Amino acid sequence: MHLTLEFGGGLELLCESVKFHNVNVDLPKGADKLSMRDLLAWVRTNLIKERPEMFMKGESVRPGVLVLVNDCDWELSGQLDTTLEEKDVVVFISTLHGG
Amino acid sequence: MHLTLEFGGGLELLCESVKFHNVNVDLPKGADKLSMRDLLAWVRTNLIKERPEMFMKGESVRPGVLVLVNDCDWELSGQLDTTLEEKDVVVFISTLHGG
């Protein structure tokens, strides 16, 4: 499944400072759909190059990270259970506190 | 065909100050597709309530109006010959000069 992943608010530093990733993610063995739970595991294995604790906590993202699926907060689509579709755009962004 | 039309930069004043229009446009008789040429004629008949010369010149838009189909300048898609598809978003915006 082709997806566009975007990292922002400093999270790109965990992926060798690359903000945009066009990726092709295989469905998990025996599954007929890809969930955000699956995608997070895939991202952690394939894209996060350092300090994974700055990205994840347990099986979800760490506190302070917003997840957006097609410009919409994943809380509105089922969070970890959100089903992804071909060409979806998923954004991971760390909330900023500076001024 | 369902389209979203948006007017900006003052052009909304020609449509009773309404910026967003969700419209349903029929294909021209005998035609199997809708072009921007057809849409402009439809807009002029159905949405423009006053001073049509502020919107059109000849069969195109007047100088100073940008036309965007799905966030892309219509010059890049064939201008009047652009073929529209279901759920397309068309923006008509007058260029501003103020500061």
Added chain:
Amino acid sequence: DANLAHGLSADSIYRYSRHLLLPSFGVQAQSNLLKSSILVVGAGGLGSPALLYLAACGVGRLGIVDHDVVELNNMHRQVIHTEAYIGQPKVKSAAAACRSINSTIQIVEHKQALRTSNALEILSQYDIVVDATDNAPSRYMISDCCVVLGKPLVSGAALGLEGQLTVYNYKGGPCYRCLFPTPPPTTACQRCSDSGVLGVVPGIIGCLQALEAIKIASDIGEPLSGRMLLFDALSARIRIVKIRGRSLQCEVCGENTTFNQQQFKDLDYEKFTQSPLSTSLQKLKLL
């Protein structure tokens, strides 16, 4: 005559004429603005443009909270301060700048650090709060205080080459804790003083904060509640995304919350976020 009916003086009619001419703003919105009061917490990178535009547009009473002094390394982004004010309180410098561009509105100086001990008393004096601070504990404290007092909060942030903006606690919309119930790890809470920031980025976000505060105060348009603006200066990309609504489970604004003024006063936000409210107060402690 509509202007007189709304109590606008001849000088005000001339000063704000470009607002009065606007069909979608006009006398009613300007009159609303002149009767409103807005508090800006922080006279730094975000607060500088927010204060300049809020003063210029004719907010009736404009409050400024800050305990810091102007330093040379602020000048690249904190454009409300001049070199002549280096070493002096930011509140004093910002208030002087606001008065110099609009002598007809009331400017209130709160030269103190915002803390649980004074926040209720200060915020309760204003209709709208603008969060222009630079650290996580302040953001939780200000949002919680706005919930307890029922004030809308215009929240902006900037770091590096990115910015974020939203409106919290507005007409049933989410609060800061609805989005961020658990504080981030302290290692994720970078400040401009540690990590740097391109000066004009808080400039853009601060102007957008002024706009949202003006829209709420004058009662025009659709404020950015339930939506968040994400700005990336380097690639010139801006997303406006849909965020969750008020959370029924929110500890501060949810259905079964018991959070009140006393609990607010007793909460230790530095402990809660494991992060200091202010680097300069920290510096003082170390001295």
Added chain:
Amino acid sequence: DANLAHGLSADSIYRYSRHLLLPSFGVQAQSNLLKSSILVVGAGGLGSPALLYLAACGVGRLGIVDHDVVELNNMHRQVIHTEAYIGQPKVKSAAAACRSINSTIQIVEHKQALRTSNALEILSQYDIVVDATDNAPSRYMISDCCVVLGKPLVSGAALGLEGQLTVYNYKGGPCYRCLFPTPPPTTACQRCSDSGVLGVVPGIIGCLQALEAIKIASDIGEPLSGRMLLFDALSARIRIVKIRGRSLQCEVCGENTTFNQQQFKDLDYEKFTQSPLSTSLQKLKLL
């Protein structure tokens, strides 16, 4: 040491430290900025924030062109001017404000209306031009002049509750005429003085103009060329759209153009657009 190698003084290192800390900006970009020169045409609603942030960030030489004087009805949006300067030239007022926030850069005052007779001479002294004017003939004249001189042009506009922004004539991208080969009818050319503008809207666009000029001057990121930002303050919506590239048929920058400095000097932009370059000059003629 990298800072010394780039010729940054100890004071500059301290002043710009938040820029130097930024991995994607750093010493190289700051050094590029300090060596650059930028001209802002118009010290009004767009020029005010653009000039403040360009001065603050450390552009080496900053030019200001304006022939107007500060009026009370400017104050709601032109935040670079203070009430004390009412009746005085905007260039003088803006230059004083820029110097007060950064005394270490060069500020050049061009107290004159930009015309075909002086534009080539003035614009040729700068690397980058910021169009912060308020009328159609000036926009054509400045773009044509930038094409003839090969200068990138950061163009912003604001009216009512909307704003627009793009970069013209940058690395093979389109010029103003590529987009607008034929001038609009004069009835479509509203000015802020006729139709009104919410003050903070040019504030936002002017800050974004400063950002784009900084990106070009410091050689970082992707400037907004071939793209246009459309801002709607009322609904808090921002679109960044893809626009056409350079037109081969463009009369000024196209393949077979013969447009040159002499033709530029001879062109009557007021006649071309059927619209006056300046309302205040028009007022003078009527007196």
